[in-house]
Amino acid sequence: xxxxxxxxxxxxxxxxxxxxxxTIAKTMxxxxxxxxxxMCLRLCPMGEVEITWSADADNQGLWLVESDCQTSxxxxxxxxxxxxxxxxxxxxxxxxxxxxxxYSHRDxxxxxxxxxxxxxxxxxxxxxxxxxxxxxxxxxxxxxxxxYHPESVMGTVASALGRYTLDALDRxxxxxxxxxxxxxxxxxxxxxxxxxxxxxxxxYGLWIQCxxxxxxxxxxxxxxxxxxxxxxxxxxxxxxxxPFPYEAYREVCGLHGRKPVIEDVEPLTYEFPIGYRKRKxxxxxxNLRLTLPGSYLYEWEENERGGGVNIWCDDSVNSPVWRVSxxxxxxxxxxxxxxxxxxxxxxxxxxxxxRIRFGWEQHGKGNEKYYIMECEVITGPSFYVITVCYLxxxxxxxxxxxxxxxxxN
Numbered sequence: 206x207x208x209x210x211x212x213x214x215x216x217x218x219x220x221x222x223x224x225x226x227x228t229i230a231k232t233m234x235x236x237x238x239x240x241x242x243x244m245c246l247r248l249c250p251m252g253e254v255e256i257t258w259s260a261d262a263d264n265q266g267l268w269l270v271e272s273d274c275q276t277s278x279x280x281x282x283x284x285x286x287x288x289x290x291x292x293x294x295x296x297x298x299x300x301x302x303x304x305x306x307x308y309s310h311r312d313x314x315x316x317x318x319x320x321x322x323x324x325x326x327x328x329x330x331x332x333x334x335x336x337x338x339x340x341x342x343x344x345x346x347x348x349x350x351x352x353y354h355p356e357s358v359m360g361t362v363a364s365a366l367g368r369y370t371l372d373a374l375d376r377x378x379x380x381x382x383x384x385x386x387x388x389x390x391x392x393x394x395x396x397x398x399x400x401x402x403x404x405x406x407x408x409y410g411l412w413i414q415c416x417x418x419x420x421x422x423x424x425x426x427x428x429x430x431x432x433x434x435x436x437x438x439x440x441x442x443x444x445x446x447x448p449f450p451y452e453a454y455r456e457v458c459g460l461h462g463r464k465p466v467i468e469d470v471e472p473l474t475y476e477f478p479i480g481y482r483k484r485k486x487x488x489x490x491x492n493l494r495l496t497l498p499g500s501y502l503y504e505w506e507e508n509e510r511g512g513g514v515n516i517w518c519d520d521s522v523n524s525p526v527w528r529v530s531x532x533x534x535x536x537x538x539x540x541x542x543x544x545x546x547x548x549x550x551x552x553x554x555x556x557x558x559x560r561i562r563f564g565w566e567q568h569g570k571g572n573e574k575y576y577i578m579e580c581e582v583i584t585g586p587s588f589y590v591i592t593v594c595y596l597x598x599x600x601x602x603x604x605x606x607x608x609x610x611x612x613x614n
Contacts, residue, residue, distance in 0.1 A: 206277075214294075248286055277324055278365075281313065331344075343358060356484045358477065392409055401447065404436070404449065417499075434458060437449070451467070483499060490529060490589070494614065497517050504516040541583060578608070
């Protein structure tokens with residue numbers, strides 16, 4: 206159940222294709238990455254157009270260019286913008302298979318009415334079925350598989366622009382109409398990058414990206430906080446009557462050290478505090494599901510053997526440092542190592558599709574004293590080594606609680 210389009214065509218030279226794409230990206234403010242045989246243009250969060258090319262077997266000297274773009278998770282505005290991008294590449298022998306037929310009739314309101322609004326109503330029906338009939342505790346709706354998962358809240362729908370109960374979504378649809386529901390769900394709902402687009406792009410930042418820590422912690426925090434505020438202020442300048450996440454705006458102003466310039470607004474309200482990272486989140490590493498505080502930054506630390514370790518921590522508050530290494534058995538099932546000898550408070554038990562064990566040790570003396578929780582997880586041929594370094598004995602209870610929440614797929 207999705208909406209999108211497929212495109213194929215030919216070009217005489219790949220360099221010219223990339224040049225055209227780069228010109229469009231610069232003009233429109235899109236991101237672009239070009240590699241061997243492919244490039245990706247990022248029109249907005251969740252909205253990417255991936256383009257591939259290969260030698261055309263039927264036409265010597267030409268290149269076959271193709272794109273398969275899913276647009277339903279972002280909105281009708283993205284669908285239109287993505288097709289306009291394809292037009293700008295000036296492909297020869299171009300064939301467009303558009304599920305909405307928008308490429309043929311170019312009636313934007315018709316596309317929304319005939320495809321995106323029915324799609325949204327069907328999504329709401331699916332959510333009711335998953336939660337009420339199948340017993341799902343939470344539905345992550347159109348969730349990017351490369352993202353973390355938000356901590357589960359029973360009976361709710363988590364989308365890129367907010368968390369809702371089914372009752373709240375039903376009320377929006379019944380009282381305000383499908384257009385209002387679409388503005389709550391689609392990041393790029395309208396024909397242009399208007400006030401709704403910039404507000405919703407900011408909402409994506411507030412719900413998905415923001416760590417809710419000071420911009421002084423890292424360059425990433427500075428960029429995220431700053432771009433959220435820029436988008437909100439741009440949206441307000443375009444339409445000061447649009448419902449606005451005012452409390453979140455003031456909070457991020459404080460984190461970024463920016464004086465609020467917006468005062469009189471119609472508040473955009475939610476049933477839950479804005480920001481998935483204000484709670485715990487679930488990171489997926491292979492078959493491992495690891496629950497961690499949402500404020501933790503991720504880092505990949507490469508070693509001299511070409512491998513590396515995954516690191517999560519919040520160095521602004523000297524948080525525990527989680528280090529996770531993943532291994533794979535050459536043959537058969539993974540087994541525990543010969544380590545964890547002499548650790549304190551040793552635990553070992555079965556988890557779904559695997560087994561876990563852990564314990565802690567003290568290192569150093571006096572002011573140099575610190576602690577390490579050592580943990581191993583096996584599931585099928587996969588073997589994970591987790592170490593958590595912490596400075597205060599009272600942090601151990603919280604670490605153990607998170608270890609108890611480890612799961613495997």
